[in-house]
Amino acid sequence: MTQHDWAQDLAPWIRLEQIPGVGPETARKLLNTFGLPENIFSASFSALQKVVSERIAQALLAPPSDEASALIDKTLTWAEQPGNRVLTLADADYPKTLLDIPDPPLILYAKGRIDLLQNRSLAVVGSRNATTQGVLNAEKFSEVLSQAGLTIISGMALGIDTAAHQGSLRGAGSTVAVIGTGADIVYPARNRTLAHQIAAEACIISEYALGTPAIASNFPRRNRIISGLARGVLVIEAAAQSGSLITARMAAEQGREVFAIPGSIHSPLSKGCHLLIKQGAKLVESAQDVLEEIQHHDVPLRPTPAPSPAAKAPAASPILVAMGFDPVAPDVLATRCEIDIAAIHAQLLTLELDGLIEMLPGGMVRRLATS
Template identity: 70%
Template structure:
């Protein structure tokens, strides 16, 4: 459903996102509205519905403002926010850099998909390919502490979906998000990173190189003003944008209390499809996915399952999730080769290339440390 803004003195209602370019308000007024203490998205939308555009809000009298907001907030709106000039100068300088853009609710380029959600962001800071915000998109999310198999699944699913022409949205976090972005960049669909900081900050810092790649081949999106640090409450809120941009959300791995389940819940509330990859009943990172499946999420085993459910036919790749492979040589990579499902000692010897004597010794050490459990018949399974 479109969010409507009525311009004072006009009979016509303009759907936000469809205003003609010559009706675009001054960006500085939007920045002032964004930076006014106490004004969140909901309050801003009430003010916009009552007065039309930010310039009209700030031109209104204290009495008129008090018809919409409290006396305290009306006074805050009529005062210039602290450090406003400094923040505005920084923002305008940022916007002048190549491929940096700022979208407001009144801009024609504002993503139509976000206008459908209950709480669309007031402003979007975009770095990279703006056109991706209107692309057919699937969100891929999951645990920050993912298993090796989860990482492989996130990469391969994302690459397959991107190769089919779908864009992949995720949150640039460690683990599944990182793998999803990396896989998506290998296909033409590319990727959108929705971040919980200002668009001039990379968090986590370890993803700095990945963020540069996304800015070049995909796009980075934030609703937060520049220099906003990594604050815990901002990350669950940005999840509504990750799902809002997408036609569906794929949860790769998630614990029972994972933040990825918040994204899945938001997706369902927004009318998006929810997909989940099943895993071992012994794995804590499968419990969230299994919970979603019990609640009606579609169980998927390949990217093709998602493409068929979304009736997206432009398949150009048959990439499927890879089997678990050794990522470190020798005994130091052994634990990463063992998941929560039983695996035979002969399989481990074959896949790792470790001689039986060394393998037996290392398995015993891992068992004594409480990391593995020895099962009858030469099988082992991971405990933690």
């Protein structure tokens, strides 16, 4: 296909998305009736009125607005740059898993390795305000699952999403970031370095037109793509009311598996995961729990390496043993260990520097599971 033919095929798709009043549902009705977008724009007014309102039919027959024409030109120029692709529902490279969901996006704007969109995938999501333990879990689980061959899908938000992308980039399965802005915008700005790494080594996708800024309502909507691309969704830390639970609900509605990592009964960020488990999500304690659930699919996954039998964990300090894994106040630890409070604070500082505990708001401390 020549560049002219390619641009001629793509332009009507972009134009269709920009017609006032034509949302995804209306666009699908038009496509089901007329086929490709160019057929919609060449249809008669009477034929269009059988599918859409008079106002929308008139808008479809009107010449493209200056704004729509400018966006088409901008998008075609962007798509000519190395690593950039615009995938439509008619494109052979459009991810097949998204064709199974009720409302697949008409267009996907992609940067990087679009081959990852066809891989067996798992979504990993969770709180933006994650604890240190949650970040460690997200990074390690994603790394191990990626090493086993799963592509990790997430939303490039701060917290759990960021850790999931960083961990999965170290494995063969790599990662796909589904963003809630235009593909030419990095959000949040703190993830600029990560975004450039994913674009270079993995894949970033968006359903939103180039130049679309960060709009709050767009992020919950993009969650259906995160879950739709994946075989299942793993939730790592989520409050009782959170976007991660929206993703999990969408996954269940799409027929995907839902997994959740439990946490302390005292942590607000465990409430969402515990709620999911009560509702039937699979409780996960290790990456192997996830892999075993999806092993029945046709292509075997690489097994995760077993720990060496010769390797022994170092003996835990008495303070760590007394601490357990729930948040605890230093003065309570002093009582449990029968140690002076000043000595407790000195040892807690050492344990924090060694990455074995984290300090929590309110002066509480918590042990980290680092294995």
